[in-house]
């Protein structure tokens with residue numbers, strides 16, 4: 019039966035000789051029954067470690083893990099009833115596909131005929147009926163991955179954990195498998211934790227995403243929330259692309275703040291929870307698709323074109339604002355339409371955006 | 386350390402195991418009682434005999450003393466033996482490594498018909514599974530006084546006994562060890578580095594000595610040390626070929642005990658042998674083999690076809706390999722012929738009388754040898770699995786010491802082990818001489834180390850996710866061990882058992898001290914025949930032994946191969 023997962027104050031410290039790695043710091047997360055939550059973050063941020071603690075392969079240094087009402091923090095792996103799908107599949111090479119999928123049922127001591135039925139059903143579910151007698155080395159990567167999934171699903175786990183399950187597949191197969199996995203997960207209503215490096219994968223298949231950085235949680239939210247209202251510069255930059263401009267704000271009120279952005283003064287939307295809401299230095303985030311160069315003198319800010327790239331369905335510009343000392347150029351992405359005005363590198367232009375597209379974070383880069 | 390049949394598997398793989406996944410598995414196997422039994426047996430059969438040996442050398446009238454050792458070194462003949470042993474070891478190491486490298490380069494790096502490579506690779510393995518006397522017997526018929534080749538050259542008077550024949554025979558016997566170690570290294574050298582050097586404008590020969598050779602250096606060092614240790618420990622070859630012209634330590638120690646009944650002197654000479662042997666082993670095991678592995682890890686992408694070293698070098702290697710292979714064939718053919726004619730070199734009338742003798746008078750030796758091998762192989766194999774598993778899974782200082790203790794008898798020359806066993810088990814409370822136990826334990830504790838190595842190497846190769854997958858599918862630690870881990874290491878266990886089998890059939894250096902009227906061995910019968918100058922009978926015994934070993938080890942190799950083929954490729958990405 020699917021169940022709710024509750025992770026509280028989870029920590030993990032590795033000691034390698036004298037070196038201490040805080041791989042996971044104080045992570046809190048509740049995953050509702052039937053929900054799929056994806057962990058997203060740069061390499062080494064602790065995604066795998068959290069997953070392995072939930073599975074029971076690692077012992078947490080602190081915190082608790084509950085599935086339903088049961089505290090499983092110290093339960094042995096084999097008593098947890100949690101399915102784990104490995105990046106490298108980890109099929110048993112000396113067993114046929116049937117024996118692989120039947121493995122968990124046999125360990126549980128199920129009857130022969132129940133095992134036969136379960137295996138057939140599970141292989142059917144992943145679209146692999148008929149390969150029972152083959153051995154893992156006689157299957158393609160994608161097929162092996164599905165067997166790994168079937169081997170776990172046949173046990174009807176309370177919780178399904180997947181660590182970059184698709185990263186060994188080619189792009190096309192990945193696309194196919196991700197809809198397939200999502201379909202099966204929703205069909206069975208399984209609670210699921212999913213790790214991926216692939217942003218698109220995370221955005222398209224998750225109910226919610228947890229963004230991690232250096233072992234701590236940056237933000238948890240639906241894909242849309244993360245994109246529209248990133249609470250940290252890290253999230254803004256990590257999910258999609260972001261132009262970050264330094265700004266100074268007045269006292270915020272009613273979710274809005276008077277913002278001085280270079281020579282312009284605007285009233286912009288503030289993101290609650292992105293730091294201490296107070297007057298002072300802050301940052302303005304603008305997505306590339308929300309800004310565009312216009313004729314000089316128009317728009318909200320004066321700017322200068324550095325480069326122009328035509329990408330087909332849109333035109334990309336690199337821009338700079340001369341008296342704002344930007345750490346890196348601004349990036350604007352203008353959808354193609356007939357008669358689109360072109361600006362040459364070196365041109366002085368205006369920079370235009372809708373006020374509702376700009377969001378204020380109470381954070382400054384590097385601070 | 387005798388010939389390594391499974392040298393590639395003996396390289397120590399990189400990376401530590403994972404402490405986290407171990408605790409539950411080891412604990413649930415009830416490891417403590419097992420560990421207790423293992424330690425008890427190691428104390429009795431490894432540490433105690435060694436202790437007795439050292440006690441005899443350094444303990445006199447209740448005080449610690451270096452006097453017996455000093456007395457030994459006063460005798461010029463003993464000093465000469467020590468010097469000869471080291472010199473011979475170095476010479477064999479160099480020549481054997483050179484030949485081994487040429488053969489490895491030929492089979493791995495040169496273009497030649499597949500069947501030719503196969504034949505040459507198979508021939509190279511022949512000395513590894515032959516009893517230690519084989520090359521000595523046939524060489525004395527070929528190059529000895531009145532030897533075939535010398536007669537052909539018209540110089541029958543020259544006497545090559547001593548250094549030259551011993552060196553030739555040991556080189557022929559041990560170069561396959563170098564071949565195995567170096568071909569493993571060459572196979573895994575990524576040819577794209579050589580391609581890079583070629584494309585930068587180097588000639589093939591320059592690429593060979595600026596890129597290929599330097600990258601093989603750790604492997605060469607490894608091979609030099611292995612061969613040095615093998616030669617140092619060799620007892621049978623110098624016994625037959627060195628004679629009194631060229632005394633070496635193993636034979637001197639043997640004669641001291643069997644001829645003069647001077648146990649203290651024999652123990653002292655063994656100690657002189659023990660020191661360089663152990664040093665070479667430790668250097669090889671803990672330093673060089675680690676380094677050499679570094680060069681052979683790492684996945685390469687698309688592999689480009691291998692390149693040679695240019696026409697002159699390749700021509701030289703090709704000729705050398707062919708000639709040497711032909712010589713090996715000749716040596717074996719001579720043994721066969723000598724066993725089938727009345728008197729080799731004098732009367733070449735066909736006769737089966739020598740084989741009749743072997744099967745009549747040698748029947749007991751054949752049966753005893755087979756019984757002993759049949760006991761040693763499974764028991765040693767089982768111990769290798771258990772110890773390999775424990776030391777791999779459970780990293781601790783105690784287990785490092787366990788690992789070291791298991792390797793001790795393997796690292797020490799057989800003569801040392803044999804003398805230590807005689808000293809330890811000659812009297813109550815552990816009066817084992819004259820029995821089966823002493824022979825069986827001598828073999829097990831001497832050769833199971835190779836099994837442990839290959840089990841540990843294969844445990845390293847098992848993806849830890851596979852065992853984690855088993856656990857998360859609900860299997861307990863015990864179930865995971867028996868259903869997943871054990872089946873996956875079986876090829877390694879079988880390889881280790883094959884090694885045990887071959888060596889318990891063919892070894893002599895340790896057991897020559899331990900045979901009795903009750904239990905005797907084929908190898909000791911060969912030695913008896915040799916010392917009675919009955920070359921024909923010695924040849925017939927050798928042929929029987931080689932055939933027995935060849936058939937049984939072939940069967941075991943076949944089982945390993947079919948079983949591993951099924952595992953190949955799966956379980957990884």
Ligand SMILES: Nc1ncnc2c1ncn2[C@@H]1O[C@H](COP(=O)(O)OP(=O)(O)OP(=O)(O)O)[C@@H](O)[C@H]1O
Nearest residue numbers: 032033034039041060061062063064065066067068
């Ligand atoms: N067994 C271990 N011993 C020591 N340090 C470890 C161990 N496992 C992980 N770490 C460290 O913990 C940190 C988090 O590792 P983790 O594998 O969870 O990262 P990840 O987010 O899964 O990265 P990736 O996306 O590359 O898979 C890393 O800095 C890593 O080096």
Ligand SMILES: [Mg+2]
Nearest residue numbers: 065066067181
């Ligand atoms: Mg990871």
